[in-house]
Amino acid sequence: MSKLGNIGARLYRGEVGYDFIGKRKIWYGISILITITAIVGLAVRGLNMGIEFSGGAVFTAKTSVSTSEARHTAESAAGGHQAVVQKLGGGSLRIQISGLDTKQAVPVQEELAKDLNIPVKDVNTQLVGPSWGEEIANKAWLGLGIFMVLVVIYLAIAFEWRMALAALIALIHDLTITVGVYALVGFEVTPGTVIGLLTILGYSLYDTVVVFDSLKEASKDLTKQTRFTYGEIANRSINSTLVRSINTTVVALLPVAGLLFVGGGFLGAGMLNDISLALFVGLAAGAYSSIFIATPLVADLKGREPQIKALAKRVKAKRAAAAAKDAGQEDTEEPAPATADAEDGTAVVGPRQQPASRNRGRGRPSGKRR
Template identity: 90%
Template sequence: MSKLGNIGARLYRGEVGYDFIGKRKIWYGISILITITAIVGLAVRGLNMGIEFSGGAVFTAKSSMVASEAQHKAESAVGGHQAVVQKLGGSTLRIQISGLDTKQALPVQEKLAKNLNIPVKDVNTQLVGPSWGEEIKNKAWLGLGIFMVLVVLYLAIAFEWRMALAALIALIHDLTITVGVYALVGFEVTPGTVIGLLTILGYSLYDTVVVFDSLKEASKDLTKQNRFTYSEVANRSINSTLVRSINTTVVALLPVAGLLFVGGGVLGAGMLNDISLALFVGLAAGAYSSIFIATPLVADLKGREPQMKALAKRVKAKRAAAAAKEASQEDGQEDGPAPADTEDGAAVVGPRHQPDSRNRGRGRPSGKRR
């Protein structure tokens, strides 16, 4: 931990760093490839909408039968419909079947009781209409739209419109990847999934705003100097907050990973998968986009300004002059005495000419003037 803290301190002071901005085309390419994969997965496989959105019936019954066997029994009872079976506790099965109406539910209940070898009265049936899920979906879209508008307005006022645009692109990037992973994995989309998607928006913005705030402070009066370009300052802002972003992301991912892999995978609590997968993928994508997407986009947009182009030219010219000066100094040291500095800092090659008054008294034992 002490080594990590030392690395973080050195990154913050600018003593070491990684050129995130310089390699931004690589990050853009990786993001485009992942996004295209997510979109293709979404278009080909589609989302596995839960019963809350598609409508159907939910059967609960006490049985010691394992979930995989119960799923086979349920699908044979319903004939043609896919059944989703979850084990609740030690002896309760939750069987949900989409697309069933009131007339179809009763015969399925009887067949299901027969296949599970339990009385019909022990099988509880609950019908879910698609209208409730449609209402949730519409409200989720409305909430997402309002959230996006408020975020863009806030970032445009607190920072600038370029940062607001970059943050919006990063958010769309994170949502697209998360939804695409849901389609590829085949997890069921439930109201818990919607809650998870809306929750990751705040986490995704957190690291982005931290980097933007550091960049805003570091770029004050940037055009009044000739040492650094805007891209270099943006790169230093990423490096100075890098360890903080990693720490907060890892701390947030650990409990979510526990829900996803231990709760949902090992213990078989399938309902935890709905929200934990969205949180896990969204948190990871949000940390990635804040470092590799949002800030490089700001640097690209800002670098197109005439002031920043002029600054980049001045910095380049100053560094070229400094390199030429250093080369001339090295040549002077090889050919003769070291160069002397004039009042304005320019190097003068050749021997120094001392005033005559300084040569008086030389050759005398005391060196004093008479």
């Protein structure tokens, strides 16, 4: 943990970092590939809409019959209508049959009780009309639209329209992936799914706003300096909040994973599957889009401004001049001047030798005998 904290501190100070902005085309390609896969899955398989949206009947009974036997029994009693059977806690089964009205539900209830060897009163029946499900769907779409509009307005006021547009694209990206996963997995779409989708939108925005706030603070008076471009400032903002985003995402995913794999997988809680799958996929996609999609999109949109283009040219020119200056200094560093040796005239590298003084030895005995 201390090493992780040290890395986070170095990322925050800009001592180390990863070039998210420079490699944004890779992230765009990955997102496009995942989005296309989700759209194809949605078009081919479609969504498994629950009876809350399509209308039908739900029968709940406590029995020892397996889910496959209960499904076969329910479809036979319903006259060919498709049945969805889920195992609940305490040995109970939830049998959902779409397209049944009140008159059809009563005979099916009696037939189920007979085939399952339980009293009719022990088969709990709930009816959902298609008009009520349609009303829920319309309200869900209306709430989603209002949410998107308010988000764009708020981000445009608090930050700028480029950040609002990038956040909106990231939200659509997260929604598309989550809905596509639902289509591929075949989980039932219920009101719990809608709740999960609205929840992940808020969480995705949380991570995005954190990065945007850091970017807004770091880019003040950006055009008055020539050290960094806007893309480099955006990259430093992502790196400075990277550890926080990872920590919050992991902490949020752990309980959701417990709901999905333990609650939904082992305990057989149907409603937990609907909510937890949307939360799990949406939280992961939201964290990814906040780092790899939203901020790089802002850098691309901002880089088209004349002022930001001019800044990039000034930074590039300054760095080129500095590089040329350093190269020139290295070229002008010459070795010490060569001097000729007094005896053989060969060049010698080193400090220049001073000639011997002509007055050398004057006034001293020559050593000759008289």
